[in-house]
Amino acid sequence: xxxxxxxxxxxxxxxxxxxxxxxxxxxxxxxxxxxxxxxxxxxxxxxxxxxxxxxxxxxxxxxxxxxxxxxxxxxxxxxxxxxxxxxxxxxxxxxxxxxxxxxxxxxxxxxxxxxxxxxxxxxxxxxxxxxxxxxxxxxxxxxxxxxxxxxxxxxxxxxxxxxxxxxxxxxxxxxxxxxxxxxxxxxxxxxxxxxxxxxxxxxxxxxxxxxxxxxxxxxxxxxxxxxxxxxxxxxxxxxxxxxxxxxxxxxxxxxxxxxxxxxxx
Amino acid sequence: xxxxxxxxxxxxxxxxxxxxxxxxxxxxxxxxxxxxxxxxxxxxxxxxxxxxxxxxxxxxxxxxxxxxxxxxxxxxxxxxxxxxxxxxxxxxxxxxxxxxxxxxxxxxxxxxxxxxxxxxxxxxxxxxxxxxxxxxxxxxxxxxxxxxxxxxxxxxxxxxxxxxxxxxxxxxxxxxxxxxxxxxxxxxxxxxxxxxxxxxxxxxxxxxxxxxxxxxxxxxxxxxxxxxxxxxxxxxxxxxxxxxxxxxxxxxxxxxxxxx
Numbered sequence: 001x002x003x004x005x006x007x008x009x010x011x012x013x014x015x016x017x018x019x020x021x022x023x024x025x026x027x028x029x030x031x032x033x034x035x036x037x038x039x040x041x042x043x044x045x046x047x048x049x050x051x052x053x054x055x056x057x058x059x060x061x062x063x064x065x066x067x068x069x070x071x072x073x074x075x076x077x078x079x080x081x082x083x084x085x086x087x088x089x090x091x092x093x094x095x096x097x098x099x100x101x102x103x104x105x106x107x108x109x110x111x112x113x114x115x116x117x118x119x120x121x122x123x124x125x126x127x128x129x130x131x132x133x134x135x136x137x138x139x140x141x142x143x144x145x146x147x148x149x150x151x152x153x154x155x156x157x158x159x160x161x162x163x164x165x166x167x168x169x170x171x172x173x174x175x176x177x178x179x180x181x182x183x184x185x186x187x188x189x190x191x192x193x194x195x196x197x198x199x200x201x202x203x204x205x206x207x208x209x210x211x212x213x214x215x216x217x218x219x220x221x222x223x224x225x226x227x228x229x230x231x232x233x234x235x236x237x238x239x240x241x242x243x244x245x246x247x248x249x250x251x252x253x254x255x256x257x258x259x260x261x262x263x264x265x
Numbered sequence: 266x267x268x269x270x271x272x273x274x275x276x277x278x279x280x281x282x283x284x285x286x287x288x289x290x291x292x293x294x295x296x297x298x299x300x301x302x303x304x305x306x307x308x309x310x311x312x313x314x315x316x317x318x319x320x321x322x323x324x325x326x327x328x329x330x331x332x333x334x335x336x337x338x339x340x341x342x343x344x345x346x347x348x349x350x351x352x353x354x355x356x357x358x359x360x361x362x363x364x365x366x367x368x369x370x371x372x373x374x375x376x377x378x379x380x381x382x383x384x385x386x387x388x389x390x391x392x393x394x395x396x397x398x399x400x401x402x403x404x405x406x407x408x409x410x411x412x413x414x415x416x417x418x419x420x421x422x423x424x425x426x427x428x429x430x431x432x433x434x435x436x437x438x439x440x441x442x443x444x445x446x447x448x449x450x451x452x453x454x455x456x457x458x459x460x461x462x463x464x465x466x467x468x469x470x471x472x473x474x475x476x477x478x479x480x481x482x483x484x485x486x487x488x489x490x491x492x493x494x495x496x497x498x499x500x501x502x503x504x505x506x507x508x509x510x511x512x513x514x515x516x517x518x519x520x521x522x523x524x525x
Contacts, residue, residue: 044389083512100402102394104387105303109394111402117506118396120385128503136506161508219410224401224421230511254512 038188040148043108046220047191047213048098059169059207062200073171077163079251082239084115084228088137088162089154089178090195092116093211100222108143108150114225121152130156135174137162150182168209170202189215230255300434300466302393305502306473306495307383324450324491333484337453340446375403376422377440377460377477378449383495385504393428393436399507405438412441420444420456436464452479452489471497 077091087095097113110119117136121143127133128140133156140156159174166172176199183192196208229235240248314320329337375397382398388407395403403423412425424443430436440460448454458481465474472494479489 042389044391083510085510085512086508100394102387102389102392104389105301107387109385109387109396111394111396115509117508118402118504120504122503124501128501134505137508138506140503158508161510222402222404 038184040184040188041145041150042103043101043150043182043184043191044103045191046098046100046216046222048216049094049211049213053212053214054094054167054209055212056168056209057207059166059197060204061170061202062204065170065202070169070171073164075247075250076160077165078243078247079254080163082230082236082243082251083254084230086137086162087112087114087116088164089119089139089157089172090166090197091163092119092138093193093195094167097225098216098220098222099213108152111222112225113222115228121150127153127155135159135161139178148183152180152182154178154180166197166207168207170197170199170207172197173199173201175199175201185212191215300468300470301388302434302436302464302466302473303386303388305383305385305498305504306379307498308379308381309494309496310381311494321449321491326450327448327452327479327489328486329451329453330482330484330486333453333481336445336455336484337447337451340453375399375401377403377424377443377462378493379495382505382507383498396504397507398505399509405436415442415456418442424460434466434470436462438462438464448479448489449477450489450491453484454479455481455484457481458484473497 086092092112092114093099095112095114095116100111100113102109102111106123108121108123110121112118117138119138119141121141123144124142125144127142133140135156135158137158139154141152141154143150143152145151155177157172157174157176157178164171164173172178176197179196179198181192181194181196184190185192191213192210193213194208194210196206197203198206240251243251310320312320312323314322327333375395379395379397385396387394391408392404392406395405403426405426405428407428407430409429410427412427418425420442422444424440426438426440428436428438438461440462441458442456443454443458443460445455446453454460458479461478461480463474463476463478465476466472467474473496474492474494476492477490479485
């Protein structure tokens with residue numbers, strides 16, 4: 001009997017050690033963290049940009065970026081809207097709809113409920129060889145962790161595809177370099193994304209701004225993007241009612257009606 | 266001795282009661298399986314046909330019920346303004362703008378099948394996301410949720426998908442609630458059709474078999490089964506972009522193969 005009691009006592013001590021530490025940890029977590037601890041290295045989730053989620057200073061532009069030059073790019077973006085072209089960077093980071101982040105083993109993928117290309121942020125050390133890279137509206141992105149901050153480095157933008165204007169002033173070119181720093185704050189309920197654009201042909205110094213996205217709680221499920229039909233005459237009239245006659249003419253000259261034969265080159 | 270016994274017993278009981286919740290809150294170890302559907306994949310042309318139609322021509326044709334045949338007939342072939350690569354009215358090498366579905370109509374919503382551009386899969390704790398070079402994506406929920414009541418949903422090209430991973434790395438998916446349409450090898454689907462998909466990676470993770478099984482007793486005499494194979498892209502592979510621009514005269518161009 002004494003032997004049994006002794007063994008039982010020993011077991012109780014082992015259990016005590018095993019669970020006691022867990023209890024202490026859990027109690028600390030209850031005070032400092034929500035029920036589900038947040039992994040600062042997992043940005044997966046659905047994120048939306050609220051009306052107070054933008055902190056955007058004015059960009060310092062080089063002298064050659066005249067108001068006329070800016071207007072020409074702005075007009076180009078309007079023509080892109082009229083023709084339902086995909087948004088591209090940086091416009092798709094503020095599309096008016098939530099952003100889905102799926103962080104996997106080899107990349108962090110960003111998908112959008114808008115007419116956009118996906119963003120693939122590969123956990124790799126090097127960009128694709130520029131000699132074989134076909135420039136895109138979202139560029140070539142590679143990512144690495146610096147502490148609890150995911151640093152995403154993007155180059156290889158297309159010169160024209162996508163909307164080109166950058167929040168705060170200026171626009172992207174094929175030589176633009178974007179560095180984004182993603183960090184979870186407020187116990188993982190807010191995602192801070194600081195974007196820094198460098199481009200000697202546009203900015204006097206690197207231009208930074210910060211977006212703060214709020215995590216959508218619960219089981220959110222993405223919805224298809226709203227449709228956009230460039231051949232819808234009523235829509236076209238609505239879109240172009242604020243266009244100048246010159247811009248409207250330029251926008252309509254850009255289109256080729258379906259079924260139109262094009263000459264063989 | 267009795268005092269010590271009672272003290273130990275009480276301590277053990279209290280510890281178990283208080284400690285149990287924290288036992289369940291411990292993170293579960295990640296299961297890393299070498300063969301995985303995650304990554305970048307390109308479809309293989311197993312019978313060297315050189316075209317999608319050629320690849321699927323050899324597939325066993327679906328056995329449809331009368332209702333299935335009726336539904337199949339309702340979805341005609343290509344629209345007249347959408348000439349295919351095999352359209353006899355086009356001469357080899359002659360560009361032709363078709364553009365019947367300009368960008369923005371359906372945002373390139375992908376369905377259940379992936380064409381020759383391949384696909385990319387990224388998985389987290391909740392779901393696996395499939396994308397191609399064009400926009401939009403397909404999500405398969407892996408967190409044990411049930412498909413919501415059909416009355417709450419609108420059918421889509423990719424439907425509503427739930428799935429789970431088998432210990433050998435096979436991903437099993439069940440999809441319902443798709444937009445009715447024809448499917449490969451003489452098949453057809455309605456919003457009620459259940460599509461079971463199995464993504465079966467080879468043990469070395471370099472090849473992937475994708476088996477489709479369409480289950481719908483109203484439409485099929487027996488389940489309609491066919492499969493594709495994919496090869497994992499080389500390390501360093503990356504996704505391309507299909508930039509859909511309705512003003513690009515080449516966007517809707519039909520690619521007419523030269524005479525063989």
